[in-house]
Amino acid sequence: MKTQDKQIGAALSRVDGHQKVTGAATYSAEYPLPGLAYAVLVGSTIAKGRLTGLDTRAAERAPGVLAVITHLNSPKVPGFDTAGKDPSQPATVGGPLKVFHDDKIRFNDQPIAVVVADTFERARYAARLVQAQYAPEKHQTNLEASAPQAFLPTQARKNPKSPMADYQRGTADAYQTGALKVEGEYVIPTEVHHPMELQAITAHWEAPDRLTLYDKTQGTLATRRDFAREWNLPEANVKVIATFVGGAFGNALHSWPHESAAIIAARVVNRPVKLVLTREQMFTMVGYRPYTWQKIGMSATADGKITAITHESLGQTSTYEEFTESTLAQTRMMYAAPNLTTRYRLAALDVGSPIWMRGPGEATGAFALESAMDEMAYLLNLDPLEFRLRNYTDQDPEKNRPWSTKFLKECYKLGADRIGWSKRQLKPGSLRDGEWLIGYGMGVGTFGAHRGGAHASAQLRPDGTVLLQCATTDIGPGTGTAMTQIAADALGLPPAKITFELGHSDYPQAGTQGGSSTVNSVGPAVQEACYALKDKLRTLAGASQPAFAAAKKEDVQLADGYLTLAGAPATRVPYKDLLKQAGDAAVVVEAKPGNEGQQYSMYSFSVHFAEVRVHELTGEVRVSKLVSCADAGTIINQKTAANQMKGGAVGGIGMALMEHAVIDDRYGRYVTKDFADYHVPVHADAPAVEVLFVNQPDYHVNALGTKGIGEIATIGVAPAIANAVFNATGKRVRELPITPDKLV
């Protein structure tokens, strides 16, 4: 048998691409269960107060209506009394909204009723008939106005070593006494999750104590845990299925009120219930990148060495849940500043809870940090790239230990060459093409190369194909494709002979798809499961053919129909014999990280270079070139990896130039409620993003050498664009997005 080409690193097309583009892929709202009923949520129209009356009579009488559920008649959800005490969710204190649990209104559009009917249209119509009376209380939805009530997150109060705690090295706020210093305040508005697929769930009580959820989630097991707990059920009684997820960027990392509502509704009507949020409800019910205020002060020596940075951040959270994110992480470790201070604070507003949104806090923080780096470079009259090189660190200045790997310098070089950084002029406004001012800017991103434990199973089937399973999900990056490639190399089989199944809580355990950690974590589990399978087959074969018992693992080959040995094609055992011997010849393995994380600081890095054109009269900004270069460890699939980078870059364009969800604070209610008002980039806004990878393995993270891509694709893009706008116009916009009104 000819040894096949290595699959890792190849540009394999998505293994589920055909299913996706032909509509054969099944999403959470597409399970036509017998007796399916439809649920529509009714939202509050005030931001804070109490429900004093609910008239559901007209809705109940409407045709086809099966139930109208409110806090007045909702069945008791046992877990609501014990909720909010979840030690396994360290990023949050408090807990998800307990839907229909009491008469309290905590944010505008909070679900106050769910109407269940035999068709969607009838449920929607009846939902309009529900009448609510309120006793409103004074609400607060404005972050700046809440600044005086800002507080240190609970986890930081309890644990001074928490990454959310105040951080100090050298002298506190030393930048203030620096001779050369810059200081600025930055604002990121609320940005809302709007993947193509709306948040959807189909809930089915298969028995009074057995629940099946077809749910849009990034973690089948996290969702299983949450709802098992909510209903006081053993986890084994809850099944969560998310075979396909139509895009999720953090919005499905958490359990939300609509999921609880659908489960309650299914229990009440004793039928499976489907609930799909409207686009409008996506603004209020499934989290968002929180509105965040930041301040940075930085000082440097005349020869371009940073002497001190102080970075403060104030982010919004809800009144019932404390959401934190790593806004200040990049500042602590990116540049060799001897004096460094960070302070992270929250303000609790009368809004729904925020949640991580791609590149999460790091992207928010990088906007401020990388803008300040640019500003300082101008003050020093230095090329911003040169300024960054002068402050490059060969070891982690926060934890004082070596990087596992760091190829950021290589990224700088590759990216700068590709964009033509040498064309950039230091003086703003120097380059133009007719009415368009041209500018160049750069921004750096980093994100922890996280790895968690994961299980995977591998099973030989009689036809000689191999089935792999893992409870992980695929929200779009191409998880199944990457895993197929890893398995192909480990087994020596062509990808077509491998099936990777995911998105089911009954499959071997794995973490949630988030934080760029899936390939890092699940990849090794798949690899080891494949090795273990081969080894098991070898042992089985050894029983009848001693040559196998003596053979080296690497020499065992899976040929068509039989197991054989390299260089000895005559030595073979048919699969059907092996399977007869072993039953199903399946293995389940767990792959876990060791203590590398204590010895090394492990991060992915990226740099983004932008060329923008700003219209001198209208202030319109067009990104004409975007080069993203990443040090993300081994690249498993050139195509899907580049695809990740491009998607992240386009998300960064949205962040930089157009995305902003706006609340009218008088009502505590969004005025941007659809895609006509909340803009995300269209094709015409995105240039052909050029992606470059250093592609150097990091074997401290795992045996594959991967570090993670999803987040660094976005982190640093917005400041690259903002810095390019400055280079073009001399205007430093510190409040995103950079819309024309801020430049005319």
Next chain:
Amino acid sequence: MNQFQYVRATQPQAAIEAVAQTTDAKFIAGGTNLLDLMKRGVMTPQKLVDINRLPLNKIERMDNGLRIGALALNSAVADDKLVRERQPLLALALNAGASGQLRNMATVGGNMLQRTRCAYFYDVTMPCNKRAPGTGCGALEGINRMHAIFGFSDKCIAVHPSDMSVALVALDATVLVRGPRGDRRLPFAELHRLPGDAPEKDTNLETNELITAVEIPDGPFTRHVHYQKVRERASYAFALVSVAAALDLEGTTIKGARLAMGGVAHKPWRLAAAEQALVGKPATEATFRQAAAVAMQGAKAFKHNAYKLKLGPNTIVQALRTAAAA
């Protein structure tokens, strides 16, 4: 869903009668605006009279102009050879609006009668005098980035969102209307009205009146024209400010000019005084700047839309520059 009657008309007269029979009946053309409003509960007609089959979609050459049927699709008009030759400004404005899919559904009549995109109008829980007279104007002291700087009242500061209409008002178009009492002609500039004390009325049409066509007189504006639309992304967004500019040049001297703005008032905003300021002058930056200053006289901003006081004149200058160079 809300119950309503649906009928399909094949002749204008029948359509008008069908609408006249029922209070709160509405014509429906492409439905790209009306259906959205119905889904949000902003409009709840008792009856929809589908006019898509009326024989009113022709684009015809007349003795001294073009006649475009009210049911001609936005995309068909924008691509039409006659339109492109004789009224290229109209084609430019149409193509600046919405998206390819929407333009394939939207009609000329529906486009001019589309309703404001003001967020307070769209949210039935918010105050809005246009949607629910007497409830107040949510935008006046609310989020008013997108709102009017001309011709508003304390009852309403919404803007008319159509791009096509900005070109039509500049081109001195006439709207052909048929109602229960017969046909009439309405100068395009008189179709839309200012909010005054009755912002619930967008136009000067009578209830039950059907727009059958729009006529555009021939003119010298076949070359030096431009539609400049400033928006928050490269396409598929409503205008922050837009300008339709048409110049009749003799050498470098401006013999005639047309100028109108979108995104600044409750109606497409013709800039007659600015046109006067251009005529007879050389087509230079200084002339354009002067005209832009004239155009902005009387503009007044609210909390979030002061940028329009600067973006407005800049966009006029840019539109004129581009038109002159075309």
